[in-house]
Amino acid sequence: MKLWQSLTGIAALIFCGTSLVFTVQLWVSMPAGLGGQLVAGATAVALELCKFSFAPLGLWLCSQGQKSGYALLCLWPLLVLISIVATVGFLATHSEEQQQRSTRNSQEYQALQQQLNSLQQQINTLNGLINTDANNGYRQRALNTAAQLSTLETERTQLIEKLSTIEQAPSTHSAFNSLAGTLKADPAKVQHIGFLVLAIITDIVGLVALLAFNAAATVVKRATKPLQQPETVETQPLHTAHLNEEQQQLAQRISVGEFGPKPVMRNIIKDLRLRYETVNPVFKALQQAGTLNKNGRGYFLASQGGLPNG
Numbered sequence: 001m002k003l004w005q006s007l008t009g010i011a012a013l014i015f016c017g018t019s020l021v022f023t024v025q026l027w028v029s030m031p032a033g034l035g036g037q038l039v040a041g042a043t044a045v046a047l048e049l050c051k052f053s054f055a056p057l058g059l060w061l062c063s064q065g066q067k068s069g070y071a072l073l074c075l076w077p078l079l080v081l082i083s084i085v086a087t088v089g090f091l092a093t094h095s096e097e098q099q100q101r102s103t104r105n106s107q108e109y110q111a112l113q114q115q116l117n118s119l120q121q122q123i124n125t126l127n128g129l130i131n132t133d134a135n136n137g138y139r140q141r142a143l144n145t146a147a148q149l150s151t152l153e154t155e156r157t158q159l160i161e162k163l164s165t166i167e168q169a170p171s172t173h174s175a176f177n178s179l180a181g182t183l184k185a186d187p188a189k190v191q192h193i194g195f196l197v198l199a200i201i202t203d204i205v206g207l208v209a210l211l212a213f214n215a216a217a218t219v220v221k222r223a224t225k226p227l228q229q230p231e232t233v234e235t236q237p238l239h240t241a242h243l244n245e246e247q248q249q250l251a252q253r254i255s256v257g258e259f260g261p262k263p264v265m266r267n268i269i270k271d272l273r274l275r276y277e278t279v280n281p282v283f284k285a286l287q288q289a290g291t292l293n294k295n296g297r298g299y300f301l302a303s304q305g306g307l308p309n310g
Helices: 003-029 034-063 068-104 107-136 139-168 174-183 187-224 245-255 265-272 276-289
Strands: 292-295 298-301
Touching (some): 003 068, 003 187, 034 187, 068 187, 107 139, 245 265, 265 276, 276 292
Antiparallel strands (some): 292 298
16 A cells, blocks of 8 residues: 555544544533433434545445435535534634633732622621621611622622623633634634635545545555456356346356256246246346247257257
């Protein structure tokens, strides 16, 4: 196998494996329970395997004249589309989680979080003082403390809103930010288009590489296969090519002498419970091929010689 064939096969495995992992991880992340995740993962694997096999299998079935091949070829683009959407969803979800972690680790977010924790401690302390003063009869002091508590609670609400705004702010990867700045476009849209392009490359290029590697391997196999001598008329008569599978098998059995050197059509029809319309074309085809000779109403194998039955 040549180097470029090996490289194509390796690339096909990497692309197809990446697409499989992306799709499975996205499907597994949707259900909550372990059972649902297992079912979702198995479904995703089955869809990916069908995506890889439907195109070559459909083409092969079509070449064999099977209509089911057209159904597979019609379903294949739908499976590719599902895989592309799953890849885009996985990339978007993973990028969003990464940006959220980066935001929460930023200095601004950490400073606001510390202020919020400090305010919460002060609020808890004031609540304790208010309860103590109320229980001891210091009603006025409890009211004054309650006013301070209200101010702190307002500040806490403002901090929570600010933190929520930072977390919910649309964030994009730095690479897409740079590209968006160059194109003067919305970074979020540029990122979405970028994920879509990456998904298409991952799925389509992987499938094309897989088909190319399979085709190259088939060509190499045919090129290295030793030439065989053409089959003789006795083993594969050309005149029997139009017969169906059942008739082909019957012709082979007659040719090898399974029904004797002088096969009788009516006996074969009776013993095998076949119809005259099935057996008669076999005898005619074997006669045209030279496997059977006819004398009157009887037949005998040409390779056996002798006279036919009367």
